[in-house]
Amino acid sequence: MLFCSITIVAAAQTQNFKITLNIPQYKSGIAFLTYYSGKNFNIEDSAAVNSQGVAIFQGKKRLPGGIYSIFLPGKSKYADLFIDKEQVLTVKMDSTDLVNKMVVTGSKEDALFREYQRFVAIKGKAWEEARQAYNNSKTKEDSVLNEANYNKFNKELNDYREDIIKNKPQTMLAAVLNAMKEPAILHSKAVTHSDSLENYYHYKKNYWQGVTFMDERIIRSPFFLPKWEKYYREIIIQHPDTITKELDYQLLLARTCPEMYKFILNWSTDEYINPKYMGLDKVFVHLFEKYHGPGLTSWLNEKQMETIKRRYYMVVSSVIGAPAPELDMLDTTGKPAPLYNLKSDYTVVAFWDPNCGHCKEEIPRLDSFYKASWKAQGLKVYAVLSGDSKEDVKPAWLKFIHEKGLDEWTNVYQTKEMEDADVAAGKPSYRQLYDVIMTPTVFLLDKDKKIIAKKLSLKQIDELLQHQAKTSKTK
Numbered sequence: 001m002l003f004c005s006i007t008i009v010a011a012a013q014t015q016n017f018k019i020t021l022n023i024p025q026y027k028s029g030i031a032f033l034t035y036y037s038g039k040n041f042n043i044e045d046s047a048a049v050n051s052q053g054v055a056i057f058q059g060k061k062r063l064p065g066g067i068y069s070i071f072l073p074g075k076s077k078y079a080d081l082f083i084d085k086e087q088v089l090t091v092k093m094d095s096t097d098l099v100n101k102m103v104v105t106g107s108k109e110d111a112l113f114r115e116y117q118r119f120v121a122i123k124g125k126a127w128e129e130a131r132q133a134y135n136n137s138k139t140k141e142d143s144v145l146n147e148a149n150y151n152k153f154n155k156e157l158n159d160y161r162e163d164i165i166k167n168k169p170q171t172m173l174a175a176v177l178n179a180m181k182e183p184a185i186l187h188s189k190a191v192t193h194s195d196s197l198e199n200y201y202h203y204k205k206n207y208w209q210g211v212t213f214m215d216e217r218i219i220r221s222p223f224f225l226p227k228w229e230k231y232y233r234e235i236i237i238q239h240p241d242t243i244t245k246e247l248d249y250q251l252l253l254a255r256t257c258p259e260m261y262k263f264i265l266n267w268s269t270d271e272y273i274n275p276k277y278m279g280l281d282k283v284f285v286h287l288f289e290k291y292h293g294p295g296l297t298s299w300l301n302e303k304q305m306e307t308i309k310r311r312y313y314m315v316v317s318s319v320i321g322a323p324a325p326e327l328d329m330l331d332t333t334g335k336p337a338p339l340y341n342l343k344s345d346y347t348v349v350a351f352w353d354p355n356c357g358h359c360k361e362e363i364p365r366l367d368s369f370y371k372a373s374w375k376a377q378g379l380k381v382y383a384v385l386s387g388d389s390k391e392d393v394k395p396a397w398l399k400f401i402h403e404k405g406l407d408e409w410t411n412v413y414q415t416k417e418m419e420d421a422d423v424a425a426g427k428p429s430y431r432q433l434y435d436v437i438m439t440p441t442v443f444l445l446d447k448d449k450k451i452i453a454k455k456l457s458l459k460q461i462d463e464l465l466q467h468q469a470k471t472s473k474t475k
Helices: 004-013 108-135 140-167 172-180 193-205 224-235 240-253 258-273 281-292 302-318 357-377 390-403 416-424 458-474
Strands: 017-022 030-037 040-048 054-059 066-071 078-083 088-092 103-105 346-352 379-385 410-413 441-445 451-454
Touching (some): 040 066, 078 108, 103 108, 140 172, 240 258, 346 357, 357 379, 357 458, 390 410, 451 458
Antiparallel strands (some): 030 040, 030 066, 066 078, 088 103, 346 441, 441 451
């Protein structure tokens, strides 16, 4: 496999690229040289097509290795090419057949890719015909025969790929084929639970077999990002400790390959800064504290770093498992009612605004859950008045509490003077401490006031409490 250090040496020897495009069917227009960035195309260069059907892409730098695409004028037609160490190329294209009639000179990497494409085109057609024949089989004999043909062509294709990986391991095509490859299944027909577990652990263990995180070329392909996302979204356990362990290990592997290192950190920051699943913001907190905070992401601009830093300070104090931040509030009579003075097996902390339409629906529903079952489980509600002008909304807040019968709750608020005093003392607001960016925002705490869950629906909290009750009965 070609490692990053070797690529950097080559870059020192070749400081420019030049790709001459010949496309006789076009006499004008703009052609584009693009590269794959995940599932998208990014424009690397553009060039005008002259009256002889020639366009020249060139620049005073070295192109990073990867799969590039040339889009013809109009952007409706394009074809891929491999670019690596050799970067002075001539590309002849025929718009009537962009695969079979495309000729690239000056690149051994692309020559291997063309050969692979031709093989796949032939075997792929036969493979598809066998698949269709199998699906349309009328008799058992036909089905057996067509399945055998299908398996034969499939094996030939896989053998061809494995031959490239084995005998030409340093080529970019071998790196791309490894990124495409799926691990073999141990038990094709898993019967027992043990079979399923063995399948999973074997699949996970071999998922990255042949893929090196020191080869930046695979980033610029349409295969690596889907494989990466599948691993982190579907294969590994969705637990923050598991995810951070995996990310740290792969970042360690990529430490000498700047582009791969950058890809992993950028993707993981975007993925977990506002995660899809509760609790995974702990991954983002870890990334900030280990990489962003110490200054190991120098490629980010000031605005990006400010966004990341601001988000970190919004979530760091409210991750799952952490002690809930203290809330020094006043109750409806104006007496102090700190959160930690509330003794209960469970506590729901709800931030809400009486002028919020969604709150007017959800807060009474919360009380219905509370009176129906949560209260019997030793749960108490600590409800915080949220909003910018609390003194103005206080009458509406008190009226809503009275009309909806929320008197059993600990209803609290913070005066403007209290807020100003916190600001003057440099204390974070409750919005920052609990990441309150919308209302209602609901947290569930245990008897020690540690955060069990946050920002779940009321039904999800109810299901979680029911599960906790069942679990405690079985102990």
